[in-house]
Amino acid sequence: MIRNSKDCTTLSSYHIHSSWSDGSDSIQALAAAAHWHNLAEIGFSDHLVLAPPVPGPVSWSIRPESLHRYVEEVCEAKESSPIPVRLGLEVDFFPGQAEIVRDLLKPYAFEYLIGSIHFVDGFPVDESSEQWETLTPAEVNDVYRRYWGLVADMARSRTFQLVGHLDVPKKFAFRPSEDFSKEIATALDAIADAGMTVELNTAGWGKPCREAYPSEAILREAINRGIPIVVSADAHRKADLTQYYDRAFELLARLY
Ligand SMILES: [Zn+2]
Ligand SMILES: [Zn+2]
Secondary structure, eight states, rough: OOTTTTTHHHHHHHEOTTTTTTTTSOOOHHHHGGGGGTEEEEEEOOOOOEETTTEEOOOOOOGGGGGHHHHHHHHHHHHSSSSSSEEEEEEOOOTTHHHHHHHHTTTSOOSEEEOOOOOTTTTTTTTTTHHOOOOOHHHHHHHHHHHHHHHHHHHTTOSSSSOOTTTTTGGGGGOOSSSSHHHHHHHHHHHTTOEEEEEEGGGGGSSTOOOSOOOHHHHHHHHTTTEEEEEEBBBBSGGGTTTTHHHHHHHHHHHH
């Protein structure tokens, strides 16, 4: 179902947030705007974040009891939109939670799930620069080491089809001083084994890190392993549906 971005004649984005989670526009408005962005296919992927210890939704997550209404609304958009609309979800990976997520989503016909990591042992990696400032250099390294371990575990859980914004701890440009090439290779091997697709998430170009998720070096490693790549904008409003797509396709043209 996921279109590989090597086929540059058609544009798609499977990572879109509506007002059901932390986006600012409605599903209808986003679906209507997709046409003006020359998107040939879109997928909605609002957040489902059941943070431990008691798995419960964070403020920017769809509430589990509202999932059926989100699904209904995306299905209505499928009917009314001139382009194909896919039903997806961006789900946070927390260790030991795969079964809870699978049970919760079983009644619904989700076409794909994006697996993302926004929390590393309770630390919100993409929330604010101030939170990173409180960490020592050793703690920064720990967050990265643990992040790559969680990515591998997420792939091994066989719960998701897409890897969301791989490499996101770099968002606020707090870089590790240690080399995590080995951990990254292990995570990419697990992603390849699981048959997952990695997104080239363009949102990072607008953040302090000033590069896409994942970095060019990691993208190259993913491509070397035969992992499919798909471009997505991680849009939270209509105007961003294809943000930085030109850069993404330039980058892919160089890598393939
Ligand atoms: Zn995310
Ligand atoms: Zn997202």
